[in-house]
Amino acid sequence: MSTAFYSHPDCMLHEMGLGHPESPDRLISINDQLIATRLVDYLVCREAPEASMAAIRRVHTQELILSIEDHIPGVHDAVVGQGGPYYALDADTSINPYSLKAALRAAGAAIAATDAVIVGEIQNAFCAIRPPGHHATPSQAMGFCLFNNVAIAARHALDVHGLQRVAVVDFDVHHGNGTEAAFKHDERVLMVSFFQHPLYPYSGVPARNDAASHMINIPVPAYTQGEAVRAVVKEHWLPALHAHRPELIFISAGFDAHREDDLASMNLVEDDYAWMTHQLMEVAKIHAQGRIVSCLEGGYHLSALARSVIAHLRVLADLG
Numbered sequence: 055m056s057t058a059f060y061s062h063p064d065c066m067l068h069e070m071g072l073g074h075p076e077s078p079d080r081l082i083s084i085n086d087q088l089i090a091t092r093l094v095d096y097l098v099c100r101e102a103p104e105a106s107m108a109a110i111r112r113v114h115t116q117e118l119i120l121s122i123e124d125h126i127p128g129v130h131d132a133v134v135g136q137g138g139p140y141y142a143l144d145a146d147t148s149i150n151p152y153s154l155k156a157a158l159r160a161a162g163a164a165i166a167a168t169d170a171v172i173v174g175e176i177q178n179a180f181c182a183i184r185p186p187g188h189h190a191t192p193s194q195a196m197g198f199c200l201f202n203n204v205a206i207a208a209r210h211a212l213d214v215h216g217l218q219r220v221a222v223v224d225f226d227v228h229h230g231n232g233t234e235a236a237f238k239h240d241e242r243v244l245m246v247s248f249f250q251h252p253l254y255p256y257s258g259v260p261a262r263n264d265a266a267s268h269m270i271n272i273p274v275p276a277y278t279q280g281e282a283v284r285a286v287v288k289e290h291w292l293p294a295l296h297a298h299r300p301e302l303i304f305i306s307a308g309f310d311a312h313r314e315d316d317l318a319s320m321n322l323v324e325d326d327y328a329w330m331t332h333q334l335m336e337v338a339k340i341h342a343q344g345r346i347v348s349c350l351e352g353g354y355h356l357s358a359l360a361r362s363v364i365a366h367l368r369v370l371a372d373l374g
Contacts, residue, residue, distance in 0.1 A: 076352075114190070224249075229273075245269050312324075313358075
C-alpha cells in the first residue's frame with residue numbers, strides 16, 4: 055500500500071505579513087527537501103480539493119465561518135509584491151485575500167486523505183497544508199489557525215464514514231486547545247499529546263477533577279529532551295491508544311518541539327519524530343488496518359521543519 059502527499063498551491067497564497075513565522079516558505083522548504091532527497095518519487099502526490107462549508111460546520115460555528123468570510127480583504131486591494139492587505143483576527147493571526155481559499159484547501163486535504171485511507175486507495179497520508187489548525191476552537195480562530203483541519207477530518211470519519219473510534223495524536227510543542235475543545239465531550243475521540251508548559255496557549259492542564267479520561271495531554275517543561283518525550287509516549291500514549299482501539303489515527307504533526315525552533319524551548323531532533331511515527335504505525339497496524347492521516351501543524355525553523363517532515367514521511371512510507 056502507498057503513502058499519499060496532499061497539498062495545493064493555494065496554501066502558499068495565504069500569508070500574514072513580512073516576518074511572520076507561519077509563512078509560505080514553510081511549504082517551499084518541505085517541497086525542496088522532498089525533491090532533494092528524492093522521497094517524492096515514492097509518494098502518491100495529490101492536489102487538495104476545497105472542503106465544503108457543510109464539512110467545516112461539523113466542527114465550527116456559523117458565526118466563526120462568517121467572521122472569516124466577512125473580513126477577507128478584497129483581491130482588488132492587493133498590491134503586487136507588497137503583500138496584504140490584511141485583517142487581524144487576533145494579535146498573531148491575520149487573513150489576506152487568499153486566506154479563506156487556503157483554509158478550505160487545508161481542510162479539504164485532510165478530508166480527502168481520510169476518504170482515500172478509509173476506502174483503501176492508500177495506506178496513509180501526509181497533508182502539507184497551511185494555515186494549520188489545532189488551535190482553532192469551534193467558535194474562535196486563533197494561534198495562526200483558521201479552521202481545525204484534523205478535527206474536521208476526524209468528524210468526517212465519524213459522521214460520514216461511520217467509524218466508531220478514532221484517535222488524534224498531537225506532537226506539536228503547543229497544546230492543541232482547539233482539538234480538545236472540539237472533542238472534550240465526545241468519547242469516540244481519544245486525544246493524546248505532549249506540550250511545553252507554560253507556553254501559548256497556556257491551556258491543557260486542567261484541575262484534577264476536570265480531566266476528561268479520553269484527553270491524555272501531558273505537559274512537559276522547557277528544555278525537555280527526546281528521551282523524556284519517548285517515556286511519555288510509552289507510559290501514557292501507548293496504553294491509552296491500545297485501550298481505545300482507534301479505527302483511524304490522525305496526527306497533528308507539529309515539528310516546533312525541534313531543538314532548532316525558536317518559537318519554543320524543547321530539544322527534539324529528527325530521530326525523535328521518526329521514533330514516534332514508528333510507534334503510531336505499530337498501533338495503527340494492530341487496531342486501524344494501518345490507517346493514518348497526518349496533517350502539518352507548527353514548525354518554524356525552515357531547515358529543521360523540512361528535515362523532520364522527511365523523517366516522518368520516510369517512516370509513513372516504510373522507507374526507514
